[in-house]
Amino acid sequence: MNWNTMTLNVHLPNSSFARDSLKKEFYQLPYDGQQTIGDFLGTDFNRWRRIEEIINEDISIGQYYLTDGGLEFSAQMKIGSKVLSLLIPEAKPVKLIVPMLCPCCGQEWPKDKPVPPGLELIPKEVESIEYTGIIIDCRGLKFNPTLFPKIYNEVLNEVYSVNFASRGAIIDNGLVLYTTEEIYNHPRIGYNPLRIRALGTTGQRFSDIQISSYDARRIHGSKKNLNLLKECRVAIIFSP
Structure with missing residues (x-):
């Protein structure tokens, strides 16, 4: 995960698993100090489904030639506003620390x-x-x-x-x-x-x-x- 650009990227020798591998990495990303994105989603299957739809739309898969002539495949997705809108926790009242x-x-x-x-x-x-x-x-x-x-x-x-x-x-x-x-x-x-x-x-x-x-x-x-x-x-x- 490139936190500077909020972009998730995985590299694999086989394109068949690129999409699934990126999804796995996404759900294992740290959500906050205690849990991953997958932990946060829990059993909220409706939210899972909506996020899966966004991921399937936003994933880009590319291929690159290595110096030894072999191929490497990458799957990339930017964590943007559509995903964030489904992940934001509910805000709670807080007190300021000044009088x-x-x-x-x-x-x-x-x-x-x-x-x-x-x-x-x-x-x-x-x-x-x-x-x-x-x-x-x-x-x-x-x-x-x-x-x-x-x-x-x-x-x-x-x-x-x-x-x-x-x-x-x-x-x-x-x-x-x-x-x-x-x-x-x-x-x-x-x-x-x-x-x-x-x-x-x-x-x-x-x-x-x-x-x-x-x-x-x-x-x-x-x-x-x-x-x-x-x-x-x-x-x-x-x-x-």
Whole structure:
């Protein structure tokens, strides 16, 4: 799997098994920190059928001559919006890790006090710089990409996941942009990204990321940065 381009590619000496081999690789791809795509689909046969139809339409099979005169076949498929729309988990309510303020008086809202219907609390602004994206640098750490990673602070409060992103943005672009190279002025991340060094990785697959509580507050303590999360303007740099 090429996570930089979200393209799955298998190479085989026989074209007869190319399609089935690619499907097998697809269902074994890590879905999140705990399960594969096949695990997530489980017994949802209707979703299995729809994904099978998309795979059969989108797979491209090619053949190449090797230096010894032999043939090699490849099957390739890009994991795009049609597939992602069937794989996105249901979003759950999450709490920001910065104090929430009353929009009327600007005072901190008591943690145990119910919020009246129609009243939307606002996060306390702790970051004044306007960034164009967020880059999490995991280079040098044991890290394995997944379709839907999570980013936590030091005490494992969620900082970023599908719960912070809009469904449409995930379908169009994926939850994060993966890259093994430094990026500058990328269309998705922009010219002035907030650059954060990861502290470590966690989870069964080492695919979820921990950042400092200070950096987590910088992300949540800005309306602009929260919009960046919503628009999936987040990149993860990892070692190849």
